[in-house]
Amino acid sequence: MGVTIHDVAARAGVSVATASRALSGQRGVRPENRSKVLAAADALAYQPNAVAAALRSRTTRSLGVVVPRIANPFFATLVEEVEQRLHAADRSLLLANSRYDPELERRQVGALLDRQVDALLMVPCHRVRSAEVLAEAAARVPVVQLDLHVDGPAASWVGVDNAAGISLVVEHLAALGTRRTAFVGAEPTDSAAQARLDGYRRAAPGGADDVLLGDFSKEWGQRAGTRLLDRAELPGAIVCGNDTIALGVLSALAERGVAVPDEVRVTGFDDIPYAALAQPPLTTVRQPQGAIAAEAVRLLTARWDGAEPVSQRTAIAPELVVRASA
Amino acid sequence: MGVTIHDVAARAGVSVATASRALSGQRGVRPENRSKVLAAADALAYQPNAVAAALRSRTTRSLGVVVPRIANPFFATLVEEVEQRLHAADRSLLLANSRYDPELERRQVGALLDRQVDALLMVPCHRVRSAEVLAEAAARVPVVQLDLHVDGPAASWVGVDNAAGISLVVEHLAALGTRRTAFVGAEPTDSAAQARLDGYRRAAPGGADDVLLGDFSKEWGQRAGTRLLDRAELPGAIVCGNDTIALGVLSALAERGVAVPDEVRVTGFDDIPYAALAQPPLTTVRQPQGAIAAEAVRLLTARWDGAEPVSQRTAIAPELVVRASA
DNA sequence: TCCGCCGTGGAAATCGGTTTCCACGGCGGG
DNA sequence: CCCGCCGTGGAAACCGATTTCCACGGCGGA
Numbered sequence A, B: 001m002g003v004t005i006h007d008v009a010a011r012a013g014v015s016v017a018t019a020s021r022a023l024s025g026q027r028g029v030r031p032e033n034r035s036k037v038l039a040a041a042d043a044l045a046y047q048p049n050a051v052a053a054a055l056r057s058r059t060t061r062s063l064g065v066v067v068p069r070i071a072n073p074f075f076a077t078l079v080e081e082v083e084q085r086l087h088a089a090d091r092s093l094l095l096a097n098s099r100y101d102p103e104l105e106r107r108q109v110g111a112l113l114d115r116q117v118d119a120l121l122m123v124p125c126h127r128v129r130s131a132e133v134l135a136e137a138a139a140r141v142p143v144v145q146l147d148l149h150v151d152g153p154a155a156s157w158v159g160v161d162n163a164a165g166i167s168l169v170v171e172h173l174a175a176l177g178t179r180r181t182a183f184v185g186a187e188p189t190d191s192a193a194q195a196r197l198d199g200y201r202r203a204a205p206g207g208a209d210d211v212l213l214g215d216f217s218k219e220w221g222q223r224a225g226t227r228l229l230d231r232a233e234l235p236g237a238i239v240c241g242n243d244t245i246a247l248g249v250l251s252a253l254a255e256r257g258v259a260v261p262d263e264v265r266v267t268g269f270d271d272i273p274y275a276a277l278a279q280p281p282l283t284t285v286r287q288p289q290g291a292i293a294a295e296a297v298r299l300l301t302a303r304w305d306g307a308e309p310v311s312q313r314t315a316i317a318p319e320l321v322v323r324a325s326a
Numbered sequence C: 001t002c003c004g005c006c007g008t009g010g011a012a013a014t015c016g017g018t019t020t021c022c023a024c025g026g027c028g029g030g
Numbered sequence D: 001c002c003c004g005c006c007g008t009g010g011a012a013a014c015c016g017a018t019t020t021c022c023a024c025g026g027c028g029g030a
Helices: A005-012 A016-023 A031-044 A050-057 A071-088 A102-114 A131-140 A162-175 A191-202 A219-230 A244-255 A287-306 B007-010 B016-023 B031-044 B051-057 B073-088 B101-113 B131-139 B162-175 B190-204 B220-227 B244-253 B287-302
Strands: A062-066 A092-097 A119-120 A143-146 A156-162 A179-184 A211-214 A237-240 A266-268 A284-286 A313-316 A319-321 B060-066 B092-097 B119-122 B142-148 B156-160 B181-186 B210-215 B239-241 B266-269 B284-286 B311-318 B317-320
Touching: A005 A031, A016 A031, A050 B051, A050 B162, A062 A071, A062 A102, A062 B239, A071 A092, A071 A287, A071 B073, A071 B101, A092 A102, A092 B073, A102 A119, A102 A131, A119 A287, A119 B220, A156 A162, A156 A244, A156 A287, A162 A191, A162 A266, A162 A284, A162 A319, A162 B060, A162 B220, A179 A191, A179 A219, A179 A244, A191 A211, A211 A219, A219 A237, A219 A244, A237 A244, A244 A266, A284 B031, A287 A313, A319 B131, B007 B031, B016 B031, B016 B190, B051 B060, B060 B101, B073 B287, B092 B101, B101 B119, B101 B131, B119 B131, B119 B287, B131 B142, B142 B287, B142 B317, B156 B287, B162 B190, B162 B239, B162 B266, B162 B284, B162 B317, B181 B190, B181 B220, B181 B244, B190 B210, B210 B220, B220 B244, B239 B244, B244 B266, B266 B284, B287 B311
Parallel strands: A062 A092, A062 A119, A119 A143, A143 A156, A156 A313, A179 A211, A179 A237, A237 A266, B060 B092, B060 B119, B119 B142, B142 B156, B156 B311, B181 B210, B181 B239, B239 B266
Antiparallel strands: A092 B092, A284 A319, B284 B317
């Protein structure tokens, strides 16, 4: 609480400059003095004040992460993977939630920048309306977009190839002999919704007419599922924009006693932990969150180590996970 | 980037002291000067450096949160609720993950304290082994335990009355005419596992013999479910230690074609979002995460506002959510 | 032998705010 | 009329590190 580097230096019989150099492992300190400083720090139970270090060195060794919704297991897993790698690099993580509100997102980013984060990892919640704040932030610190990205080349991005993922699903369904498919997705206000919709329209065999758009929630999945059941003819498969929608669709189908996959096949996207527990277990597309987090952290680390700020987009190939639902 | 409070003061024609007072809304500044300062700050797009403010005022306006597993939707929701309330109070959240490892937890707490967090919100991952680091932290900053707590009165705690929750379940099952019940829980290394087990043993009508203990994972739920199926006689109901276990049990039952709730009833605990989507929808005990987060933040806010550090335990009453599985 | 370089370490400036301390002027009360 | 208090605002100390700048001594080369 009260023990500063001055106390350590005094006890070791050296100047604060030498103590600082010894504690931060810099060269230019005789081994004898170095060990005296370390011994003194140990004896006094010295705990460095990271705030003071941050002020002078203009580096907080902390990083801001902004996600639309922490409680979404997909983002939570992503945050966990990022946190693990940051902790290993002795950096801290400031977490903020945008609740899919660009205005709140702007305030959150502002608060993080005031706190002098060394970099920003951001899942921009809106394809268009997040662009401005993202560009402002990128002018001040390194920024990497995760999972979603804004239109235009504002900052680097690391995510999954959404269109390719949907293609995997559509091809798998075709190989099973599925005739007509429907797509239940989200309005393309974010880039993933857009890419998955585009991917479906390109890959589906002329079936681009049977498309229902809402949001990425289980409630929407339930409503959309009910709506499809009320039609004259059930499609052979329902391709969902993510797992949460798919779980909603499944629960609507179960309520009406429709057998999956016998009467209709259902697929998801993301492979959240609960996809495997659904009845029947959900066929879906796995997003390699570990790889995404690793690449994002790698990009930032490179920037800190002096690499020039190139803006690049890295799309990681997703993987089809075949389970009982299709 | 480069504009400091000195620039603002110079442009407004006042001293930095006056500028500081005006910007932080203190009294003792003539309205005329106050508006001159605010205008200057606006014109220069002044962005205060929170690190500098933190150093002098010995207050970072940030708070550390340590949870065992961010990706667990229960903790993720808790973190989200806390974050929302902190953001409203213009405070930031430093997030750390202990991965149920007391040693990692210790390092995480140390890193947060070095960063001078104003308080710590912690879900101690071990009933016994988390006690020491918790006490050390509590000696430096206000600490509130969330959801779980260590043995002994190290720090305040806010959570749910686990034993009462299990009682609700057992009574509900009894009212349905369930004869024999089994309990699938977790080894009591954390306080919730302990309290739920104790609660079950007290509430169950002599059926304390049919108890299987593992961990709070879906894999354990699946294994335990299979094990129960291999017995001579199926119990009338399976009371699970949390929803994740219950979902695992449900998937094991579904695989063997056992009808829920007709052949066996199943209950969970927590009411995670996926409990309602299970087939059949899961009867469970809802933990009011919003209320827990609100109370924890309220406790800390009171401490910051000068209340004396009383150590108290607040158990919030949980609510039974009856769905189709029981 | 003398000069310059290098390794080491100390004094002090610095980061950018907040807070303390004090001076000044106006006003009310004795 | 004089004294003291209060509201206001400036100068400077301060928070606790890092980093710059410089001094000193030893050593190798000319």
